[in-house]
Amino acid sequence: MAAQRENRPGLGILFLCIGMVAISINDLLIKVLSDDYALHLIVFSRTSLAICISFVILRIEGGFSLLRTHQPVLHAVKGLMLVGANLTFFASLAVLPLGLTTALFYVGPLLLTLFSALFLGERVGPLRGGAIVAGFVGVAIMQDPSALDVELTSRWVLVLPVVAATLYAGMATMTRALGLTSKASAMAIYNQLAFIGVSALFFLSVGDGRFDPGPDSPSLHFLLRAWEWPARSDWATFAAMGVLNATMAYCLNAAYRIAPSATVAPFEYIGLPLAFFWGWLVFAEWPTPSVWAGCTLILSAGLFVFLRERQLKKRV
Template sequence: MTEKARGILLIIAAVGFFGAVDGFSKILIETQSFGQIMLARYLPAFIVLMLVQGPKNWKGLFQTNMPGLQIIRGLTPACVGGLMVFAVRYLPLAEATVILFAGPFFVVALSGWMLGERVAASSWIGVAVGFLAVLLVARPGFDALSIYTLFPALAAMFYALLQIFSRKLGAAGEKARTTLAWTLLCGSIVSLIPALMDWRTPSAFDWVMLLCLGATFGLGQYCLTRAFALAPANVLTPFTYFQILSAAAFGVVVFHDVPDIWTMAGIALILGAGAYVFGRNAVGKSAATD
């Protein structure tokens, strides 16, 4: 299997975990504060990473030639999560989600400028079809847009920057576990204060959900950093739409929300767009090596 193919599989796994993260957050939002939910994404995974690595390896784990970019990249997931919390407070979830998924357009548009990568026509087509699929699934009504749309729009930009910075660090030779460590450390630090300021004692069930939230977020971040170390951002971007599959599955199993015909049609478009981009890139690589 080529590095590009492994990168695609890893990005699908990453967004699958992120779909579960949103599901666990939806469960917890009724009883836990914003700060606690954000802290739960980072702190458990950070502790596990430190225990697995062991004290002897801590210094090497954080050793990086790009500390500034590691910190900036580490803050982007917190910005995405925080902005989306504010977004869904003022906007319907469907509208906020559709605006967030403008992020892949930013990735494709910026990858040439920021990463020097050639953007293939197939990537543009895949992203466009994926975005149309999200519109079909969400079926948003844009008749009441307001100033609050700035929140998910900014989240979409940070989501794009997260992917761009991940690729930049991976291409520079930064280890995936180093990027993961910096991300979890930054997120733990910035979410600790709001969590302590509005702490709500979790029940036993809440503790389990918080730990599941941290585990899925940590696994998603690791897969994300590995994916962008193996494949170009503009190739991986169309596959970020697979997150909606994970969210739909979580909704069926946990919330008993069975997708309707429009959602099923959107999922089919998402799968088709991913298969098209994967096939075009595979053909391109084969032609290049002949």
């Protein structure tokens, strides 16, 4: 008999909200550390602790046998897509305000709705299709560098969060499909192994800083700077990121595994006010009018998709 997808939207939404709080704090801590450490060092350090926690959760969910899979290639592709999403997002975070970077990234749930229709057969009608278009109009509004309060070395930095959102939406779509046969803890470990592998390759190839262009290119500087052992005063921050990484990895995989993508994805928008709050509190960043306008379009489109989904389910 064919496996059936789980459908527990309430629990899926709860997992997603917990994961988004963990992500918002994690993004804040990475931006704080971006002036002193290479991204591959941060990723390797936090993931090394996170994977230990994930193995404990795996043991609770059923043991190491859960790591067996008949789809290793798909899990590898999913993990690499998540790694790519993180690298492009954090590369832009080193340059752009936290709130703006997060706002541009939040076109992801709209893309996820589109991908769910294309690859999972979850129906998306013309109204929700129009909402997706409206979300991209919001992205275009925020892409105007003349309205930003930051000095850009390259306009391509503004594209990086959208690239991250596209990769993330693809990863979340694959999570929903792979959730038929894999537990959330196992999928979290597969993702974390991808992070450890890629960050180790970065260390071996660029860890001495030979390709570092210097502070004049902040994004590349963050990606390619030399590996430095963390100062003792930062150990607690690295440890906190490990716990946060384990939390968000499990919760997001669980959310998209047990509930329809179009139902839980709009709740990712709680990360947007959290990002604005952290940016204001820690970095004294405040969005410009164009950012507010673009955010309003993206948020409105995402909420419309959610409300439309609920209306259609009630009708059924």
